[in-house]
Amino acid sequence: MLALLSRDLKLAIRAGGGFGLGLAFFLIVVTLVPFGVGPEGGILARIAPGILWLGSLLACLLSLDRIFALDFEDGSLDLLATAPVPLEGVVTMKALAHWITTGLPLVVAAPVFGVLLHLEGAAYQWLVISLLLGTPALSVLGTFGAALTVGLKRGGLLLSLLVLPLYVPTLIFGAELIRRGAEGMATQVPLLMLGGITTAVIAVVPFASAAAIRVNLR
Amino acid sequence: MTMLSVDNLAVTRGGLAVLEGLSFGLDAGHALVLRGPNGIGKTTLLRTLAGLQPALHGSISMPPESMAYAGHSDGLKSTLTVTENLDFWASVYGTDSIEGALDRMNLRGLTERPAMSLSAGQKRRLGLARLLVTGRPVWVLDEPTVSLDAASVALFADAVRAHLAQGGAALMATHIDLGIPEAAILDLAPFKAKPPEQGGISGAFDEAFI
Incomplete structure (x- = not known):
């Protein structure tokens, strides 16, 4: 299992692996918003939590289709399915590798991007906490969409349509957590909801993803 | 049996x-x-x-x-080297050594080459070497x-x-x-x-x- 994780991380870092792609996309989204909205600090600061979360969702989405598609194309998904590792474990490790290469860099870089959007000073710690709690759910839910579309040619658009609705609860509570933090209100409820959603997703979704892969490999 | x-x-x-x-x-x-x-x-x-x-x-x-299965495609990762590809499958199957497989499939001189720079026949040999490291x-x-x-x-x-x-x-x-x-x-x-x-x-x- 750990061998799979280290293989996937190695592949992400090597040529064509797409490491940093999500981060660069996030930077561009966050930079474009002030151009579209205008430079008024008041408006930007108010929409900053939502923009930062939306940017994270899209950045995460960008690299989802390669989670299983590359392994399917070169035949290693067949071999992994017949190997003595449970497919649920394979899915979990792939989600973890995706999070490390996409979600974690976003968590680290988000405070810098917050500056571009005039985010309130008190909100920075909540920004990091909400992304840290929420982005694992994005990766794990993403494996489900990727598993459903694995045999399809150019299934990327379908994947987005399948996965984005599943991201709604995480988006709502993630952005709410930052907004409440910025205004100095109690943050316990969105914090617990966000954490609850992520743990539930990690506990349940790998089984669904593994089942979807089994059907698609037939 | x-x-x-x-x-x-x-x-x-x-x-x-x-x-x-x-x-x-x-x-x-x-x-x-x-x-x-x-x-x-x-x-x-x-x-x-x-x-x-x-x-x-x-x-x-x-x-x-x-059982060890090998299909039409070899399941190789093109950016990983021959050794890295084999090491991965050896640890998935819980076997320790890839040395015997490298020798048997005549891959000794190619160990540090990334799989993408191998010829079709060399890739196939690497795919067959994978079978040897499964120990099945x-x-x-x-x-x-x-x-x-x-x-x-x-x-x-x-x-x-x-x-x-x-x-x-x-x-x-x-x-x-x-x-x-x-x-x-x-x-x-x-x-x-x-x-x-x-x-x-x-x-x-x-x-x-x-």
Whole structure:
């Protein structure tokens, strides 16, 4: 299992692996918003939590289709399915590798991007906490969409349509957590909801993803 | 000792039965070559035996954790080196050494090359070396010698013989001569599934949705 994780991380870092792609996309989204909205600090600061979360969702989405598609194309998904590792474990490790290469860099870089959007000073710690709690759910839910579309040619658009609705609860509570933090209100409820959603997703979704892969490999 | 036995098996592709009434056994130390025209269901049969798809009918019995499957594609990661590719599969299967496999498949001089810079035949040799590091007794191989030159086919035949000598077994589907004349041959043509209107088994078109 750990061998799979280290293989996937190695592949992400090597040529064509797409490491940093999500981060660069996030930077561009966050930079474009002030151009579209205008430079008024008041408006930007108010929409900053939502923009930062939306940017994270899209950045995460960008690299989802390669989670299983590359392994399917070169035949290693067949071999992994017949190997003595449970497919649920394979899915979990792939989600973890995706999070490390996409979600974690976003968590680290988000405070810098917050500056571009005039985010309130008190909100920075909540920004990091909400992304840290929420982005694992994005990766794990993403494996489900990727598993459903694995045999399809150019299934990327379908994947987005399948996965984005599943991201709604995480988006709502993630952005709410930052907004409440910025205004100095109690943050316990969105914090617990966000954490609850992520743990539930990690506990349940790998089984669904593994089942979807089994059907698609037939 | 019987490593694999198949009884009255029927397999489907795309919801249609392709083979039916198939029974055979494979003993330790023996190799069996599957032959038959294109589309007869050789690959489908091998994928069913490997557990990648359910059988329509009949039973497959083999000791647990005994099979290593190799399909049409080698499952290599093009940006990883030969050593990294093999190391990965060795740790997935919990075996320790890849040295024997490197020597046996004549990959010693290529260890640090990324898989993308290998020729088609070298990739195939690396794919076959993966079988050696699995340490599994039953090999299920789909067209193992495609794109291999004569010398590499001989290497492959030697590897299979050594595997059989150690008590392993091999089931191979191919059109090409494998250089293993002692292997038994099973022609699949007589087991071609009859259409349902002639008394054959009907496959379930909606199997993916069950």
